[in-house]
Amino acid sequence: xxxxxxxxxxxxxxxxxxxxxxxxxxxxxxxxxxxxxxxxxxxxxxxxxxxxxxxxxxxxxxxxxxxxxxxxxxxxxxxxxxxxxxxxxxxxxxxxxxxxxxxxxxxxxxxxxxxxxxxxxxxxxxxxxxxxxxxxxxxxxxxxxxxxxxxxxxxxxxxxxxxxxxxxxxxxxxxxxxxxxxxxxxxxxxxx
Amino acid sequence: xxxxxxxxxxxxxxxxxxxxxxxxxxxxxxxxxxxxxxxxxxxxxxxxxxxxxxxxxxxxxxxxxxxxxxxxxxxxxxxxxxxxxxxxxxxxxxxxxxxxxxxxxxxxxxxxxxxxxxxxxxxxxxxxxxxxxxxxxxxxxxxxxxxxx
Numbered sequence: 001x002x003x004x005x006x007x008x009x010x011x012x013x014x015x016x017x018x019x020x021x022x023x024x025x026x027x028x029x030x031x032x033x034x035x036x037x038x039x040x041x042x043x044x045x046x047x048x049x050x051x052x053x054x055x056x057x058x059x060x061x062x063x064x065x066x067x068x069x070x071x072x073x074x075x076x077x078x079x080x081x082x083x084x085x086x087x088x089x090x091x092x093x094x095x096x097x098x099x100x101x102x103x104x105x106x107x108x109x110x111x112x113x114x115x116x117x118x119x120x121x122x123x124x125x126x127x128x129x130x131x132x133x134x135x136x137x138x139x140x141x142x143x144x145x146x147x148x149x150x151x152x153x154x155x156x157x158x159x160x161x162x163x164x165x166x167x168x169x170x171x172x173x174x175x176x177x178x179x180x181x182x183x184x185x186x187x188x189x190x191x192x
Numbered sequence: 193x194x195x196x197x198x199x200x201x202x203x204x205x206x207x208x209x210x211x212x213x214x215x216x217x218x219x220x221x222x223x224x225x226x227x228x229x230x231x232x233x234x235x236x237x238x239x240x241x242x243x244x245x246x247x248x249x250x251x252x253x254x255x256x257x258x259x260x261x262x263x264x265x266x267x268x269x270x271x272x273x274x275x276x277x278x279x280x281x282x283x284x285x286x287x288x289x290x291x292x293x294x295x296x297x298x299x300x301x302x303x304x305x306x307x308x309x310x311x312x313x314x315x316x317x318x319x320x321x322x323x324x325x326x327x328x329x330x331x332x333x334x335x336x337x338x339x340x341x
Contacts, residue, residue, distance in 0.1 A: 019265050027258045032251050045257050049264060056265045116248050123249075137213060138246050144207070144215050162206040170242050 004069045011059040019056055026070060027052075029140060030077050036135045037081040039124055047084065051077045067149055074140070075150045078132055085128045122172040130165035137162055195221040200232055209240040 010018030027048070034047040054076050062072050123131055129151065136147045148158045195203075195218060203222055207213045214222055226232045 016265055020262050023258060023261050027261065028253055031254055031257060035251050036249065041254070045254065045260075048254075048257060049261055052261045053264060053268065056268060112248065115245060119245050119249055134246075137207060138243070139249070141213075159202060159206040163202065166205055166208065166239070166242060169245075170239075173245055174241060 002064065005064050008059050008062050008064075008069060011056065022055060022069065023052055026073050029070065030073055033074060033077055033135060033140060034081060036123065036139065037128070037132060038084070039120065043084065047077060047080050050080055068146075071142070071146050071149055074136065074142070075152070078136075078150050081132065082128050118173060122169050125172065126165055126168055130161055130168065133158060133161045134165040134169070193218075193221045195225050197225075197229070197231070200225050200229075201235060204232075204235050204239050208243045208246075209236045210243060 007018050007022055011022060030051050031044055031048045034051075035041070035044040038044055038047065051073060055073060062069065066072075067075070123134075126134070133147060133151060136142050136150060137144075142150065144155050144158055148155045151158065151161075153161070199218075200222055203214055203218065207215070211219055211223055211226075226236060
């Protein structure tokens, strides 16, 4: 029996310790995925809570032969995010500058801050499925088959979605010097 | 296994410049092609810029959320169907509809159960007694006999 199977069997019997272990193991990935999809803390918390609530109440619907626990949880989070974004198109609100982990970046580099704001904006402009595929591929390290399983599509369809997402980002970030970010970068250069 | 230039371009466009993100079964062939082709190297360099942008997107962890998610399980039972039914009837969400509708359902359940039990067990009513139709028939005969007298 694998670790995943042991953990899920324990959760199915109502073992709170096993649930806590699963939360600690997958919390970071699920919350980061939700944040990159939704762009604000409040919605991220709601989706993350709902995802783990389903782990607790629907653990018996997980099938070991179909997906790993991580893939299964990301599929739940993906579906919740897509439903949420489709219900409320105005839901995505940028809080990125508040949420940015500034410990990772030098504080005196406006170029980095501007780049981050532009990237956040460009990601928000992508259609939900393209954004989800890109986030799962670039930030979460899932294989193409795992992402296809999470999104319930074929690998060919996934490649098409990913290619469109990257082309879209490239067009927005690298080929548009007149964007607001590039303009602000130009202003910074002039001020310097 | 060899890879065509078209397939290599598709891989780069879909999965980016990092070989670690390329499909496992094509990674070796794509890496070999990349080492040999200047055109492939130019394409990878083009997408490397985009990957560097994407690498900037880092997020803080939410430590309070983890504890909240762990605690939420203590309030919600799991396991058998009856527990799930009770969770559904008495939800932990704050939705107005849930708080109005589901207590109403709870209040109606004893009534529904009572009707069902009374119908099933027929408390105090002897099954050998006459039915209502037979009673009415006998009463009508009685009235008819009285008129003959």
